[in-house]
Amino acid sequence: MPHSSGEGDEPMARATLKLVPKAEAAGVSDEEIHDIATRDRERAFDLLVRKYRDRIYYHALYITRDSEEAFDVAQDVFVRGYHEPRLFDPGFRTKAWLFRVCTNRCYNIVRDRHRRGGILDRLGKASAGLQVQHTAIDAVLDREMSEGVAHAMDALSPEHRTILTLRYFDDLSYQEIADVLQVKLGTVMSRLSRPKVRLHGVLSEGEGE
Amino acid sequence: MNCWRVQNLVAPFLDGELPDAECEAVGAHIEVCAECLAVIESVEALPPLTAPRAPQELEAALFDRFDACLKERLAAGIDPGIDAPTGVGAAVAGLARREVRVPMVAAAAWLGVMVMLAGGVALNHTKVQDLEDSVARREAIIQALQERVAVADARSDDGTDPPGRAMAPVFLPPSAPSALGAALPPRRGLYSQPGIVGASVRQASYDAPRVVR
Numbered sequence A: 001m002p003h004s005s006g007e008g009d010e011p012m013a014r015a016t017l018k019l020v021p022k023a024e025a026a027g028v029s030d031e032e033i034h035d036i037a038t039r040d041r042e043r044a045f046d047l048l049v050r051k052y053r054d055r056i057y058y059h060a061l062y063i064t065r066d067s068e069e070a071f072d073v074a075q076d077v078f079v080r081g082y083h084e085p086r087l088f089d090p091g092f093r094t095k096a097w098l099f100r101v102c103t104n105r106c107y108n109i110v111r112d113r114h115r116r117g118g119i120l121d122r123l124g125k126a127s128a129g130l131q132v133q134h135t136a137i138d139a140v141l142d143r144e145m146s147e148g149v150a151h152a153m154d155a156l157s158p159e160h161r162t163i164l165t166l167r168y169f170d171d172l173s174y175q176e177i178a179d180v181l182q183v184k185l186g187t188v189m190s191r192l193s194r195p196k197v198r199l200h201g202v203l204s205e206g207e208g209e
Numbered sequence B: 001m002n003c004w005r006v007q008n009l010v011a012p013f014l015d016g017e018l019p020d021a022e023c024e025a026v027g028a029h030i031e032v033c034a035e036c037l038a039v040i041e042s043v044e045a046l047p048p049l050t051a052p053r054a055p056q057e058l059e060a061a062l063f064d065r066f067d068a069c070l071k072e073r074l075a076a077g078i079d080p081g082i083d084a085p086t087g088v089g090a091a092v093a094g095l096a097r098r099e100v101r102v103p104m105v106a107a108a109a110w111l112g113v114m115v116m117l118a119g120g121v122a123l124n125h126t127k128v129q130d131l132e133d134s135v136a137r138r139e140a141i142i143q144a145l146q147e148r149v150a151v152a153d154a155r156s157d158d159g160t161d162p163p164g165r166a167m168a169p170v171f172l173p174p175s176a177p178s179a180l181g182a183a184l185p186p187r188r189g190l191y192s193q194p195g196i197v198g199a200s201v202r203q204a205s206y207d208a209p210r211v212v213r
């Protein structure tokens, strides 16, 4: 379906997109990317993808617990970013926007999965010809998330899991989390505190068994 | 600062994200509150939450493919068209809220209009009732006056009161004089003896205050 966002619709010459090497993007600040965008939006977008694709993919992976879905979500996030006219506007919180789009997309997936009662309908889809990698990553994730504090997170609500993920897995600042979740800083503080207290409770219960 | 507030600040307190004033308040509280101190110590003792990562070789293959896929999609101009056009969850929530709010506003407006209409109808009804009562009173007065005129006519014919038609006092409401003024002029044209009518009117006017009192 053709996208209909209207203005700002002259993004970049589509076929010419070349992603810059990751190492080059790693040290570039968001401010520099915004500055580059005023002269060369295409290059700024390349840098943005290189800088954030891992983090967006992993954020999706931690929430969906499914590598293939996380991969698709991360793709969608950047395609949407490409079509987002405000992406490099002065004052636009690009990083928070990426995480917000990603978080909401993941919520929808997890919710739909609950409705369908599982992820069985993904069999045979095998997006991007990466079935081997996805399966291997899912296995690693399952193993790491099946013990200790990470496992205790399963006992939390999706909202609490998400905020802990944003803070301790994705390493976002309190202010960035506030921007992602579109809540006040004080709300982030209390929403991070309660699940941490709860985590201790869950772990203590586990020890008592 | 109370316990509830302190326990809502455990994370920023331990992460060093709390403004100085609040940090001091939490510190002062846990010096005297063993329960909150225990909560903070238990959270502090939690093993670090570290992000699981895929082995590097898997990651490398994954992100190579990621770049290639993204290039393909952007070159094809495929818009994901996911969820709401821009505002994401907030916008979705906003939309949902708006969907609810629009009918709410409409319902409130409809209710308001109905209340006003009902109020108007009720007000009109009572006003009409008042007018009807007033007309009925005036007609009663006119009736009584006409009877007096008839009696006076009969008297002037034979000089006696007709049987059963003695001059009953007319019970006039306070509005009687103005009512009479409005009611009488046409009568004057109908009856040929204005003098008698005038006497009758005076009689009625005098009777009323006395009897009412």
Ligand SMILES: [Zn+2]
Pocket: B002, B003, B004, B006, B029, B033, B034, B035, B036, B037
């Ligand atoms: Zn306390």
